[in-house]
Amino acid sequence: MKNEEAYTDMINEIEIFQKNNPQVTDVYGFFFDLAGIPRGKLYPISYLKKLVEGAAAPRSCFVLNVLGEQQARDVGNVDGDPDCMLRMIPGSLKTMPWANGSVAQCHLQFLETDGETLLDIDPRNVLQNLLTRLETEFKYKVVCAFELEFFLCDIDAARNGDVKPPIASRNQRRDTNSILGLDCLESYQEVLQEIIYCAREQGLPVTPFSAEMGRGQFEITLDHHDNPMLMADQTFMLQRIIRQVSLKHRMGATFMSKPVNGDAGTGMHMHVSLLDENGKNIFSTKGGAEASDALLHSIGGMLATLPESMLVLAPNVNAFRRFEAGQCVAVSRTWGIENRTVALRVPFAAGNEKAWRIENRIAGGDANVYLMLASALAGIHYGMTNKIDPGPATDDFAEEVDEGMPMTFDSALEAFKEGKILPEYLGKDYVKLYSEVKRLETEAFYEHISQRELDWFIRFEG
Numbered sequence: 001m002k003n004e005e006a007y008t009d010m011i012n013e014i015e016i017f018q019k020n021n022p023q024v025t026d027v028y029g030f031f032f033d034l035a036g037i038p039r040g041k042l043y044p045i046s047y048l049k050k051l052v053e054g055a056a057a058p059r060s061c062f063v064l065n066v067l068g069e070q071q072a073r074d075v076g077n078v079d080g081d082p083d084c085m086l087r088m089i090p091g092s093l094k095t096m097p098w099a100n101g102s103v104a105q106c107h108l109q110f111l112e113t114d115g116e117t118l119l120d121i122d123p124r125n126v127l128q129n130l131l132t133r134l135e136t137e138f139k140y141k142v143v144c145a146f147e148l149e150f151f152l153c154d155i156d157a158a159r160n161g162d163v164k165p166p167i168a169s170r171n172q173r174r175d176t177n178s179i180l181g182l183d184c185l186e187s188y189q190e191v192l193q194e195i196i197y198c199a200r201e202q203g204l205p206v207t208p209f210s211a212e213m214g215r216g217q218f219e220i221t222l223d224h225h226d227n228p229m230l231m232a233d234q235t236f237m238l239q240r241i242i243r244q245v246s247l248k249h250r251m252g253a254t255f256m257s258k259p260v261n262g263d264a265g266t267g268m269h270m271h272v273s274l275l276d277e278n279g280k281n282i283f284s285t286k287g288g289a290e291a292s293d294a295l296l297h298s299i300g301g302m303l304a305t306l307p308e309s310m311l312v313l314a315p316n317v318n319a320f321r322r323f324e325a326g327q328c329v330a331v332s333r334t335w336g337i338e339n340r341t342v343a344l345r346v347p348f349a350a351g352n353e354k355a356w357r358i359e360n361r362i363a364g365g366d367a368n369v370y371l372m373l374a375s376a377l378a379g380i381h382y383g384m385t386n387k388i389d390p391g392p393a394t395d396d397f398a399e400e401v402d403e404g405m406p407m408t409f410d411s412a413l414e415a416f417k418e419g420k421i422l423p424e425y426l427g428k429d430y431v432k433l434y435s436e437v438k439r440l441e442t443e444a445f446y447e448h449i450s451q452r453e454l455d456w457f458i459r460f461e462g
Contacts, residue, residue, distance in 0.1 A: 007052060013090065013093060024095070024104045026103050027042070027048060028040055028103065028105040029086070029105075029106050030107065031109075032368070033064055034064065034437055035064070035366075037064075038236075040108065053087075054087050054111070057084060057086045057110065062123070065441035065444070069444075085111045085112065086108045086109065092106045096198075096244075097201045098194065099244070109122070109124065120430060123371050123374075126370060126374055127370040127373055128229060131229060131377070133381070134377060138381070138384070139277055141274065143226045143228075143281075144273075145221065145225075145270070146271075147267075147271075148239065149255075149266045149365050150217070150218060150254060150365060151253070151256075152165055152166055152188060152217075153166065153259070166188075166252075168187035168188055179211060191246055194248070194249070195209075195245045195246075196209070198241050202237060204222060204237060206222060214266075215260070224271060232369045256318060257314065257321065258319070258322045265321070265324075265327060266322070267328075268363045270372060271359050272360070272373075274380070281353050281357075288352050291337075295346070295356060302344055302360070302376060303335065303379075303390055304382060304388055305419075306405065307404055308420075309376075309416075309422065310405070311413055313363040313367050314364050315368065316366065319366060320407060329362075330361050330398065331398070331400075331402070332400060332401060332402035333405055336394040337393055339393075340361070342361070342398050343361060343398075344359065345361055360372075371434075413442070416431065416434070416435055417435040
C-alpha cells in the first residue's frame with residue numbers, strides 16, 4: 001500500500017478494534033457482486049493486516065450470476081482467470097450484533113494488481129469512477145438517501161413456493177394489508193427493533209420503520225448525507241442486517257421485486273440532490289420557492305437515460321412483474337411535483353431550499369445500489385451538461401405505459417446494450433460485461449419448465 005498515512009490509519013483502526021473487542025477471533029471479509037449478493041471469506045483476525053496491504057482474489061467473482069455461477073466468456077474463461085487485489089475499506093471493520101460475539105466483518109474494495117488502480121468491473125468502482133468525474137467537472141457534492149422495502153416471510157412456506165407473512169409471536173396471526181398500520185409494527189416488534197438496534201450499532205443512519213401496502217411488507221429509510229459512496233455501502237449493509245436478523249427470528253426477509261401475485265411489489269426509492277461549494281442546494285431558487293434550471297435539466301437527463309437504465313433498475317425477469325398501474329410504481333417516463341405515480345418525483349419543498357431533491361421511484365428492491373446510483377448521476381450529469389428540458393410536469397395519475405419505456409426484460413437488455421448515453425458514464429466494457437452476464441443468466445432461467453407450463457399445456461384428453 002503506497003499511501004503510508006492511510007496504511008498507518010488502517011493499522012491503528014485494527015489495533016483499536018482488537019483492544020475494544022478482544023473476544024473477536026474471526027472476520028468476514030465481503031463485497032457485493034454484480035447482482036448485489038454479498039460474497040467473501042472468513043478470515044482469522046490475525047489476517048486483517050494482510051487485508052490492509054492487499055490480498056489476491058480472482059477477477060471472475062464479478063461476473064457471477066445470481067446462483068454464483070460463472071458464465072461470461074470474456075472474464076474468467078478465455079483469460080485464464082487472473083487475480084486482482086482486494087483491500088479492506090477504511091472504517092468498515094464492525095462487530096455483528098446479531099451473531100456470535102467472536103465474529104466481526106469488514107467490507108472489501110477491489111483493485112488491479114498494482115494496488116492503486118480501481119478494478120473497473122467492480123460495481124462499487126463503477127460508481128467511484130463516476131463520482132470522481134462529477135467532482136472534477138462540476139465541483140458539486142451529491143446528497144442522497146434510500147428507502148428500502150422488503151417482505152418478512154414464513155421460511156418453511158416459502159421453501160414450498162408459498163410466500164406469506166410469518167406468524168407473529170404477539171398475536172399468533174399472519175399480517176394483512178396494513179399500510180402505516182401500528183398493529184402490524186407491534187406484531188413484529190421484536191424483529192423490527194433488533195434490526196434498528198443492529199443498524200445503529202454499525203453506524204447506519206436509520207429512520208423509523210413503517211408498514212407498507214403488502215402483507216408482511218415494511219419500509220425503512222436511511223437518512224440523507226453527502227457521502228454518496230458511504231450511503232451506497234450503508235444501503236447494502238442494511239439489507240444484509242435485515243436478512244440476518246430476520247433469520248435469527250426464524251423468519252425470511254426478501255427484497256425480491258414481486259414475490260407475491262396480486263400483492264404490492266418491492267421498491268427501493270432513491271433521493272438525490274446537489275450542493276455547491278458553499279453547501280447550498282442548487283435544485284431550488286428564490287429561497288426555495290421555485291425549482292431551479294439545474295433541477296429541471298437534471299430531471300431531463302434522468303428521463304433521457306431512463307430507458308437505458310431499466311436493466312439496472314429492474315435486473316431480472318421477476319422485476320418487470322412489478323410494473324403494474326395502480327401499484328404505486330411508475331410505468332412511464334414522467335416527472336411531477338408531489339405526485340407518487342410518476343417516475344421522478346419532486347417532493348413538496350416550497351419554502352425550504354435544503355429539501356429540494358429528485359426521488360427516483362422506478363427501481364426494484366433487488367437492484368444493485370452502486371449501479372442504480374451511478375445511472376442516476378449519469379443522467380444528472382448528461383442533463384445538466386446538455387441543458388435538457390424535461391417537458392411539463394405531470395399533475396394527474398400517470399397510468400399509461402410509455403412506448404419508449406422497456407417493460408420487459410428482453411427489451412430492457414436491448415436498450416441497455418445498445419444505449420448511447422450510459423456507456424459513456426459506466427464504461428463501454430462494463431456495459432458489455434453486465435449485458436452478457438444478464439443475458440446468460442436469463443437464458444438459463446428460461447430453460448426451466450415451470451409448474452404453470454405443465455398445468456396449462458400438458459393435455460391427455462383429445
